[in-house]
Amino acid sequence: MGGVPPGHQEPTHGFAVTPGGSVVSLERTRHKYLEAIALFLRPNTVINARTALTNFLRYMGAHHPHVSSFSELQRDHIEGWLRALAHRPLKRSTRRNLVIKLRVFLETIRAWGWSEAPTGPLFRTGDLPPEEKILPRPLSQDTDRALQEELERRGGIIHNALLLQRMTGLRSQELMDLEVDSLRRLPGDDWALHVPVGKLHSERVIPVDAATVRVFQRILELRGDPPALAHPETGRPTHFLLVRPSGRRYSRDALRYHLDKIEKDLRLSEHPSPHRLRHTFATEMLQAGLRMPVLMKMLGHRTIGMTLRYVKITQEDVRRGYLEALAALKERYEIPLLPVSTRPQTESPDPKAILSQLLATATTLESYRRDSTSEAERKSLQRIVERLRKLARDLERSTP
Template identity: 40%
Template structure:
């Protein structure tokens, strides 16, 4: 009987049936893996034969310090490098024979036209960076370890990395967020839809979401309910406070999931009762992504990724005024730089400074005539004096300096007056006196605006000018 299905389909179906029977208690033994992963030797089959043992040995060594997923990704990138070497120099005999001009520079250049095997599109800048990093670390580490066939000199440098794109987090606008939540709430695929609603409500990574276990909710006396997020991308656990809405979701998921025997944890190998199970298997990332695509289409939205729900969660917290330290704890970030991406998205200080400067500018300039095309802050000082401008100001001997508040104080402001090598005499008393008067006014202006450090800077300049004036008058 011809069904149009291949052997892979029937192997997967048979495996799923065995898993269901095992969790129903009919079979005593769990089904083995549906697909056995390729060995490192098989994955490095296209690497030149003389180099293959070093590639395989390196990957086995990395298993001691990296997660299996990290090593698998590393194997993919090194296999690409090995295939490139096999194309341009199939007779290469050792990694020690690698030459920067002959092998490394052409490889880095080739990445600009390398195509993603799945999408058919050129690989992203981030992927190019990861591939160069993988090769660089490979060569550097085997040199540090003293391997005999290691390159005798450094071949890849920091400047070889393409400049990364500093994009802002792709959050969902409020209206789109509400439409998506409504589509997920009406979904017939409750397990995957509720998983996405939990991810949005708690800001989880998709791997963390699917690793949640049945006992993930903890009641702390006097502190309410908390969600325990298991070890994830950064190998760290954390606790997230949750409200009644999340508790209701978890209760509904517990009732919807397929019960069964504990499953083997992919990270530890120990039996675990996962929260998201369906017919003897864990809910897959592809199922979650498929449900998100369906809900987004129903809501009339474009393509949305699960990680955008995490970005939306973090953005909502930033807009609500949560502190950077709290944001780091809630998102599981280990460095401030990771959380600062969200702080840069909507910087309340920049917004308030802009609005204050704009209001002052408008009050001095007056209403903008109809048809005027200049920006509102073009004439920020208006008809008033420069000392009244809503900017960080410094009085200089030959003029003055104006800086936007967002720029902060200039590290070179009035540096000459404080320098031990600075000398003056009585012929400059008039200039020094005028500068002192302005500095006192600028200190008062900064104090009123709440720029305490800026006010102290001007007061320090006044003290220094007093000393210079006294010395000049005495001389």
């Protein structure tokens, strides 16, 4: 129904089903809406809408069984549903999604002029739970190195797939959706990985190095030549990269299983989840000097704000580099108490170069701040820019 895969069951989120004529009437409107949006929206979007509407209808059946049309809804009904959601053991992101989908449904059927639609808006600005601020969690260098060495040593198809994820920063589902011809040769001796349509409904091509090409080719050797499978979105015969010898596709659970096993066997001090491999790749690229607009494209982020989360991680690197530079300057210009050694001294970092890098970073972030449409993001960037400029002024004063 409504573009939803057969047999799919949406989660109830704790509301019991209460049968009744009024609920059946609301269900007809829900069904008509799902059938309509299935014509132009992706199946997963339809599933999410179906889940939210089912949740709301079950609440209405249990608490307001007399309501027989969405046109009868009042603000009190929405507030009661929001309070019920708040008392359920749901993640904040889950509550946000349910609220957004119901709001979109009510606004859409009003815009379409359906007779079952409410007469006016029922949601207010404060109804939406705030987004969770989840910072990236890259692995430490020691854990990252030990994990990559162990994946190389074990050498199975999923071990190599995890190495590929670490080397490219792919999302887990993007990794599972790669096809055997996703690795493309560019003019010259360069290679790129074609990433299929994924989480944000867009595809991209990212450059890869020779080591990544070797990992991809090892996976091709390990997978053999199983028959093509029907693509779940288009139905076309597709040779997916990560396929079992039996011909069945691997799931994302296989990634987590092998990482959990390595964590246990090596007694790692950190939990290396698949998404942390993506965080580690992104943070490493940023620390190596990759410009944020380029990293944004490589990660498949829709806005620079998504990529700027990684800047917060690297502020500690800026502070550490600044303190190391000050220590080097102090050692360089301090009058020695011991006789000068005849051996050549190690060259100290150039303070002018460090100063230039700090100012350049501040200027880049300032340009992003001006272009940002989020007030909270602009304030956060302003604080970062001010700290960087203060570091630059302190360093300039300490340099003769």
